[in-house]
Amino acid sequence: MALVALVDLSTGPEVGLLPLVSLGPAFAGLSGSWRRTVVIGGCALVLCCVLGVYDGLFQQARGFAALGSVVGVTAAGVAAAVARGRRAAELAEVRSVAEVAQRVLLRPVPRTAGPLRVAVSYTSAVAHARIGGDLYEVVAAPDRVRVIVGDVQGKGLEAVETAAVVLGAFREAAYDEGDLTGVGVRVERSCERVLRGERFVTAVLAEITPGSVTFLNYGHPAPLLLRADGRARFPEPRQYALPLGLGLHGTEGPEPFQVDFHPGDQILLHTDGVTEARDPAGDFYPLAARVPLLKDPDPEAALDALRADLMAHTAGPLHDDAAMLLLRYR
Template sequence: MRSSLRVLRWLPFIVMLGVTLADLLAGQSLVFLPLLTLGPAFASVSGGVRRTAAVGAVALAVCVPMAIYNGLLFTWTNNLTLISIAGVTAASMLASRLRLQRERELASVRQVAEAAQRVLLRPVPRRAGDLRVALSYTSAAAEARIGGDLYEVVTTPQGVRLLIGDVQGKGLAAVETAAWVLGAFREAAYDEADLGDIGDRLEASLARHLGGEQFVTAIIAEIHDKEMSLVNFGHPAPLLILSDGELHAPEPTEQGLPLGLGVFETSAPKPQRIPFGSGDRVLFFTDGVIEARNAAGEFYPLTERAWLLGRDDPQEALDSLRMDLVQHTGGPLHDDAAMLLLHRP
């Protein structure tokens, strides 16, 4: 990224140097001086108003001695070239100003969206009951693409309950939908005795606020003494790491449709119970993790990298996995990636 920016900053001067050399090598039979207008035009792509004006001034300064060399000084041809350089420089300065204004507006929108998302996604507790909890959230770093990944961990009279999900779409609309889901879950997690009833509450809340074919994939889980209960609404299955290092991806025996599409489903999915004893770990994640691609188009091999989660400190383990994920893509992620790691010591 930085190398590309450096190339863009030097490109106007490289182009003007190339035009000058071409004009000198061609002699007086061919005149390339009108192409000096490319200098200020390229300068507006990456530079500010002053830099664009400076590049235009350099183009004019180069044009005059080259006109003398070609015997064109004070001719109509050269005067039109000078006027063209001045006109393109002025237009490029205006374009540069508008571009910088647009970039500032975009940065402001992104800051507001990220601030709203930070308020929405409260820090999860590092301990919940007898569990140690770790969290990783990586935003897609392209322009203002603020995503709708969501998570929550609460300790209720029924035990530790959690939610992880992914809202369809991007931007502030996705953040708003995530707010409705989290608000409904935070209330229902304390009020409802069954995970299926929590899912019904979320579905009813989304039915009032979502329109068209919008939906939210999610998993609702409840931790018991030696096992956990899961209800899956079209979300990627978690990765269970047993104390002996064995890996399991417990696919739901009865997977429901994503939240928001309940009108197409005749019955709600039933909770699935899986073992979760002492020393076990479970990783919940959104599809931004397993759909991250490298330069060759290969998906991130999460199960092959699960050994990174073996560190004693769950947060250090999850941070190492996140670092490996970013290294795999070799740059910004194309989608938000949320990961929630639970460890029962």
Template structure:
């Protein structure tokens, strides 16, 4: 408005810069409140009247200019009210989403049995902070049981399915004697809920308390990455690939459990496809195996945070898919980790 006033004083009434004073209240409605918008509008009107008198502007042109400024000010005030209302609604939605996330994806224990645990979750729904990826760690009588999965699709339906899977897993992990029993309970719960071609990829794992082995069941999910204490890396691929959870009707029967050694100092990273399928500006996938050195920090949470930041830097923009990572680090059984 100051610039318009200077231009009008410099050029005179012939060019007619005065209507541009309406830009002031129009822009004020984008960031300020209704009081600030009205104040800017009144200021624009005062400037318009003063400049009109200074330039001896004919009454018709002066009235049209001030009417335009008054109209824009009124519209801007109404727009400010609507913007503030939407901001409050968005804040409420975010608050509800955060509560839903805490219920759906409860904080995993930092220590489970002789394991240290860290988790990272990045949602493609930036405003909601929740999506279809899921994870859980449960300390059962036979050991530590874990699930990491990915629900087909996004949005509220994916969140609902994830909640169903997690609820069934939390109950079955305590009751069933082995992972096959846990997965059967999950399949049964999903068959009651899903229809058509909906499915959930998932990997289930059990860390034995008394043995240095880990048992896994993989339902069409990316193979976990194992980092040995000596620095070797391997992907815990299943011997045979089977359909995801929810597609049991397609056959074959569920996956056979397979075991790998998991000794003190070893780490295993569970993740969803949003990690390995993340692309940079050139379309290159995230090279997870090449980023293993980032996981060597003594603190698992710091190590996983370094990996998450590197993933975000690789994408260099908003994520297009949910990305969940769960890091398990083995320590000596009975070792005091406090």
């Protein structure tokens, strides 16, 4: 508005810049509240009157046309600001409800579970979302700790719904079943009732008892086992099983396998959003080479450092959800 006034005073009324004063309330309606738009519109109207009198435009229809444009644009800007405010309030309410639902689905894991210290990191590939198709849970009992990390095929609300089914089945079975295979069977049955077509869930279940950890792998990337002396390996089953939801194809379920797990050791369970993250050159994230990042005494700080390195590797937003669960034997 000041620029229009300055140019109008410099060039005179012949150029006909006076209607451009209405740009003030127009931009105010796009970015500010309706009250601010009214104030800017009033200033624009006063400025239009002053410039119109100075230029002698009110002796012609041009001056009144300029006033009409300012009034009309101000009214439109106020209406737009009111509508935008209502939409912003509705969006804030929807987001608050969504955040509550997300916290119910992916509850905060306990920082300690039995002899373990636990840290978790979750990065959703969907903008403004805290969860997606990846899932995790830690269930502690007096004599053992059971864990699941999984990845639902696809994205969006269907993936979140499937993740809710898997987590609900695991949370119930982890308390009731006597062995890890029974937990897997319960989760598999729940998936078979819900999943249709070619939808599936890759997952790895783990049961930590004093001195050992038992894995049950449903077509999921192998976890990273880091020994206290710095040695690292990816324990894999002798034969991979089909993901959850594809058990109706008649194949046998996964065979549990056991690995030693002693004080000072760590296990990093993750989804393929970590190992399949690519840098601008197309190279995958070298998780095995990033083992030194997990040596921080604080497991949460160690996992934060690993996540920051993952984001730096991709040099941009992730193309898939990335979940990491770090279990450190105290």
